[in-house]
Amino acid sequence: MNRDPQDSPVVLLTGASRGIGAEAARALAARGARLALLARSEEALKALGEELPTEVLLGALDVTDQEATARFVQETLKRFGRLDALVNNAAVLGPTGPTSETDLAGWRRAVEVNLLAPLALTRSALSALRESRGRVIQVSTGAAVQPLPHFGAYCATKAALTQLARVLALEEPSVTTLCFSPGVVDTGMQEQIRREAAPRMPEPWGRYFLDLPRQGGLQSPQSAGLTLAWLALEAPREWSGQMVDGDDEKIRRQAQAWA
Numbered sequence: 001m002n003r004d005p006q007d008s009p010v011v012l013l014t015g016a017s018r019g020i021g022a023e024a025a026r027a028l029a030a031r032g033a034r035l036a037l038l039a040r041s042e043e044a045l046k047a048l049g050e051e052l053p054t055e056v057l058l059g060a061l062d063v064t065d066q067e068a069t070a071r072f073v074q075e076t077l078k079r080f081g082r083l084d085a086l087v088n089n090a091a092v093l094g095p096t097g098p099t100s101e102t103d104l105a106g107w108r109r110a111v112e113v114n115l116l117a118p119l120a121l122t123r124s125a126l127s128a129l130r131e132s133r134g135r136v137i138q139v140s141t142g143a144a145v146q147p148l149p150h151f152g153a154y155c156a157t158k159a160a161l162t163q164l165a166r167v168l169a170l171e172e173p174s175v176t177t178l179c180f181s182p183g184v185v186d187t188g189m190q191e192q193i194r195r196e197a198a199p200r201m202p203e204p205w206g207r208y209f210l211d212l213p214r215q216g217g218l219q220s221p222q223s224a225g226l227t228l229a230w231l232a233l234e235a236p237r238e239w240s241g242q243m244v245d246g247d248d249e250k251i252r253r254q255a256q257a258w259a
């Protein structure tokens with residue numbers, strides 16, 4: 001890519017230490033984007049930063065620390081002078097199990113990480129995104145729409161995040177805000193589901209999750225990360241307010257053609 005680095009787009013991405021987020025960072029950097037990357041795992045972030053070919057700002061912090069994330073947005077603007085996209089990708093599964101049993105402290109934490117942190121970051125980044133006519137990508141899930149037993153906290157927080165994106169799309173016409181549902185992806189989160197949740201889930205759901213690796217039902221994090229990167233840099237304005245499905249073959253082909 002021959003463009004002057006100062007003209008390269010700038011993307012702030014959360015949950016960059018592993019899984020879909022780390023792969024999105026690799027795909028964005030491969031397309032010349034400069035990156036501000038957030039996650040708690042400092043070593044993993046540093047290793048990723050050293051590997052990437054473009055300028056990177058690292059923030060090893062918890063997304064629920066709203067003062068720290070607001071400061072990080074300011075540092076990003078100071079370092080790069082602009083912001084073209086915010087990708088709220090960090091999330092937790094939250095407590096799994098029957099809703100009658102899951103503990104409220106776990107629910108509060110899931111609301112903090114999956115809903116309030118993306119809300120706070122979006123608010124901190126909005127004026128810069130209005131200026132750049134940029135994008136907010138809220139990483140959602142099919143479980144925001146399709147209920148799953150034993151996943152009350154995850155389903156409810158992601159449904160709220162999805163609806164928040166739709167509201168923002170109406171309120172902020174200069175910013176393209178959309179949700180991305182990556183599909184079922186081979187990351188630590190799916191391992192956690194197989195380990196902690198699936199053995200207790202009612203059938204057919206438990207078996208479905210446990211059988212995914214054997215059935216070849218898991219998408220690669222590289223493929224999901226590439227689609228996410230493509231959306232952050234290229235999602236058309238008319239998609240604002242929509243949920244983009246990472247399992248949609250047409251969407252995947254468009255992302256692959258861009259890579």
Ligand SMILES: NC(=O)c1ccc[n+]([C@@H]2O[C@H](COP(=O)([O-])OP(=O)(O)OC[C@H]3O[C@@H](n4cnc5c(N)ncnc54)[C@H](OP(=O)(O)O)[C@@H]3O)[C@@H](O)[C@H]2O)c1
Binds near residue numbers: 091
């Ligand atoms: N995998 C799937 O099948 C699937 C399906 C649908 C939707 N999704 C969504 O895709 C996104 C990425 O999922 P994934 O599968 O890649 O998950 P993952 O492998 O578990 O990675 C989660 C990322 O979020 C970060 N994170 C979690 N809590 C954080 C906190 N409090 N502060 C800062 N960072 C935090 C983690 O970093 P640290 O631990 O270093 O902080 C990590 O980088 C999530 O929004 C998830 O809901 C995944």
